[in-house]
Amino acid sequence: MSVKNVKISVVLPAKNEEGAIGETILRIKALEIIDQILVVNDGSEDQTRQIALNAGAEVIDHPYSKGNGAAIKTGARNACGDVIIFMDADGQHDPQDIPRLLVKINEGYDLVVGARQSGSQASVGRGIANKLYNNLATYMSEHHVEDLTSGFRAVRAENFREFIYLLPNGFSYPTTSTMAFFRAGYSVTYVPIHAAKRIGKSHIHPMKDSIRFFLIIFKIATLYSPLKMFLPFSVLLFLLATSWYGYTLYEFKRFTNMSALLYTGSIMIFLMGLISEQITALMYKEK
Incomplete structure (x- = not known):
């Protein structure tokens, strides 16, 4: 499947992202290669929905916050593209990296992950945790895993939808989808990116993050071998x-x-x- 002959959708899960979402959408539109920009408004209490509409995106609303993973699933079900780009709406991911991900899709890969380089982690603790995730996933899958938890990724829509029922409603959808693609024998690769500091307040909480760390460790194992x-x-x-x-x-x-x-x-x-x-x-x- 050549990217030149298919429709491309960008899915942006968003909760209270009024500070960055407008600029993010405009920068995606400026690429002039995207057929659909779909914002999943996950129960925002600010002007996220209106700003996204004004910037020219399609918006699907959750009546209340269901979680990042739930927003991803809603976006995947409603995206019209043959290839879906998932990225954050908070300004961390650079839309200029999208063509680089699509090049790999065009080469025949089924999942292309934007692998965050040194200095892109939100904190030292999260950087260490992600390093442990990557090493464990590499051991489990016997494939080198550069960034297991990155939310910036390009996928073939039909393949991704096979695993929607496996995805959690919380923040660990990248882990689940990556391991599912490995387990199913699909081709996975990585493109180095630099993630900027997010605009607005983070939805991550240290205590919940610690619990999630252990849950992800076990999920990596149960999803693969x-x-x-x-x-x-x-x-x-x-x-x-x-x-x-x-x-x-x-x-x-x-x-x-x-x-x-x-x-x-x-x-x-x-x-x-x-x-x-x-x-x-x-x-x-x-x-």
Whole structure:
């Protein structure tokens, strides 16, 4: 599929983004290659909707805030383009990078992610967290992952819609969609970008972010290959059980309850991983 012969939609999830959304839309329109600019107004309480309309975008309203992921899903369902560009409406993402993402789509990739370079993270803590996400995703998928959580991405619409039912309503839709594309065998690549400082107040909260960190870690595993996550823990418990059994056999000439507990735990964790692996395979079964 050549990008030159298809329609291109840009989806902008927006909640209280009156400070940046107008300029963002005008800069996208200035590219003169976009067929549709679709703003999903996620229960904004400011002038986001009116500013977006005045700038020439289509607007779909959520009657109340459902979350960034929910806005993405609404945008994906209503976009008319064969290729969809997802980007933030807060001024972080540069519309001038859109043609660079589309070049990769034109080369045959199904998902192109704008990978934030050094200095683009909102904070040191989030930078460290994203580094851990990337390393874990690389281990799980056996593909080099440069930026798992970037919200600036270009996708083939028909492929993305296959995984809408998997996407959460919160902020971790990039993680979910990337791992789903890997699991389904679609082609994924990265284009280096620089993310600017957002305009307006961030919707991220440190406490919720910390909880989300652990949830994303487990989601990465369950979306790709749970056994890869469970197996190391199972092996570790098995080695501990064997070591303890060797010690008690040498010292006391007997098999202890602790050894039995560790061996049982090892087997249970392995079986949980095996069952989870089968469930994951069913999630991606072709309809």
